[in-house]
Amino acid sequence: MMESIQMVDLKSQYQKIKSEVDTGIRDVIDSTAFIKGGKVAEFQSHLEEYLQVKHVIPVGNGTDALQIALMSLGLQPGDEVIAPTFTFIATAEVIALLQLTPVLIDVDPDTYTLTADLVSKAITPKTKAIIPVHLFGQNAPMEEILQLAAQHNIYVIEDACQSIGARYRFANGERVQSGCMGHIGCTSFFPSKNLGCYGDGGALFTNDDTLAKRIRSIANHGMETRYYHDHIGVNSRLDSIQAAVLDVKLTHLDSYINARQHAAAFYDEAFSNHPKLQVPQRTSYSEHVFHQYTLRLKGVDRTALQSYLSEQGVPSMIYYPVNVHQQKAYRSNRYRDGDFPVAEELSQTVLSLPMHTELAVEQLTHITNSVLSFL
Numbered sequence: 441m442m443e444s445i446q447m448v449d450l451k452s453q454y455q456k457i458k459s460e461v462d463t464g465i466r467d468v469i470d471s472t473a474f475i476k477g478g479k480v481a482e483f484q485s486h487l488e489e490y491l492q493v494k495h496v497i498p499v500g501n502g503t504d505a506l507q508i509a510l511m512s513l514g515l516q517p518g519d520e521v522i523a524p525t526f527t528f529i530a531t532a533e534v535i536a537l538l539q540l541t542p543v544l545i546d547v548d549p550d551t552y553t554l555t556a557d558l559v560s561k562a563i564t565p566k567t568k569a570i571i572p573v574h575l576f577g578q579n580a581p582m583e584e585i586l587q588l589a590a591q592h593n594i595y596v597i598e599d600a601c602q603s604i605g606a607r608y609r610f611a612n613g614e615r616v617q618s619g620c621m622g623h624i625g626c627t628s629f630f631p632s633k634n635l636g637c638y639g640d641g642g643a644l645f646t647n648d649d650t651l652a653k654r655i656r657s658i659a660n661h662g663m664e665t666r667y668y669h670d671h672i673g674v675n676s677r678l679d680s681i682q683a684a685v686l687d688v689k690l691t692h693l694d695s696y697i698n699a700r701q702h703a704a705a706f707y708d709e710a711f712s713n714h715p716k717l718q719v720p721q722r723t724s725y726s727e728h729v730f731h732q733y734t735l736r737l738k739g740v741d742r743t744a745l746q747s748y749l750s751e752q753g754v755p756s757m758i759y760y761p762v763n764v765h766q767q768k769a770y771r772s773n774r775y776r777d778g779d780f781p782v783a784e785e786l787s788q789t790v791l792s793l794p795m796h797t798e799l800a801v802e803q804l805t806h807i808t809n810s811v812l813s814f815l
């Protein structure tokens with residue numbers, strides 16, 4: 441009997457690492473160092489080593505990471521921050537929350553990420569930061585974005601919540617981990633993310649000592665010396681039990697990425713030549729770690745496909761059905777429907793298939809056969 445297919449299968453993954461994870465969690469409970477325990481420091485240094493980045497600052501979740509990143513830059517209300525409209529809401533939410541001005545832009549139809557050209561057109565004298573989102577697990581074209589940012593003296597904060605472990609290749613051959621190219625990178629350890637814990641978690645990455653110090657302080661109530669508060673901060677921390685889970689899962693991250701890439705290759709093989717399907721395009725500059733495997737449908741009734749798949753026991757999801765500029769909370773006279781034709785088309789035509797580390801060949805076969813038989 442084939443195991444039932446899920447979008448994300450955390451249970452089967454856990455079964456394989458159960459003894460390691462259980463031991464890690466039990467050690468934390470025995471130590472009672474639930475907050476700021478040694479486990480957090482251990483995980484932090486293991487992640488710094490994995491990413492080859494100078495500073496990892498663990499925080500409570502990915503949204504906090506993005507918010508703290510923006511807070512650390514000393515921006516003023518009204519300063520503009522460029523971000524793609526086709527993303528998870530958190531990217532734009534933190535900009536608005538801090539009374540900065542989100543300047544939304546369209547994305548590339550093949551990679552679903554923003555492009556340097558689109559960023560360039562959105563830059564004004566008020567632009568202070570750009571947040572490229574490495575959507576679905578593939579890096580945005582960072583080399584060009586970093587060049588543009590340097591020319592205009594703009595900060596780059598990478599939203600690497602979906603892309604941990606995806607290396608970028610610069611023209612000189614240098615490879616750098618996702619989230620470690622800009623001034624600050626942000627990631628999420630939400631359970632379904634590529635490196636997920638068993639609750640909430642997140643982290644910021646930076647190679648800048650000054651920013652790292654400020655970020656650490658802001659995440660800890662703006663404190664430098666105990667009970668002396670130099671900035672207005674927040675309370676955002678990764679707890680030790682989550683760090684114990686992550687420390688185990690980090691040792692498996694490369695094999696998890698591999699499993700995702702194998703599943704993606706299987707999907708590609710089945711779908712690449714179909715006239716009604718566009719498979720996720722790969723770029724020459726980035727690895728793809730497939731947080732999602734997202735098809736773009738061409739002339740297909742998506743709702744009908746989804747219900748057919750559901751009848752076949754195949755779950756599917758739409759990431760994301762509504763762009764930021766079309767969300768009720770973010771409507772402004774700055775934007776009109778039709779302003780971002782690519783993102784608007786994508787929100788109507790994308791479909792994400794099950795993607796996780798535990799997909800068996802017979803499950804993949806059933807998924808691809810189901811999609812193809814509907815078409």
Ligand SMILES: *Cc1c(COP(=O)(O)O)cnc(C)c1O
Nearest residue numbers: 501502503528530601602628630
């Ligand atoms: C998950 C995610 C976030 C937010 O992370 P949380 O840990 O859920 O707060 C932000 N941006 C993107 C692109 C994400 O996928």
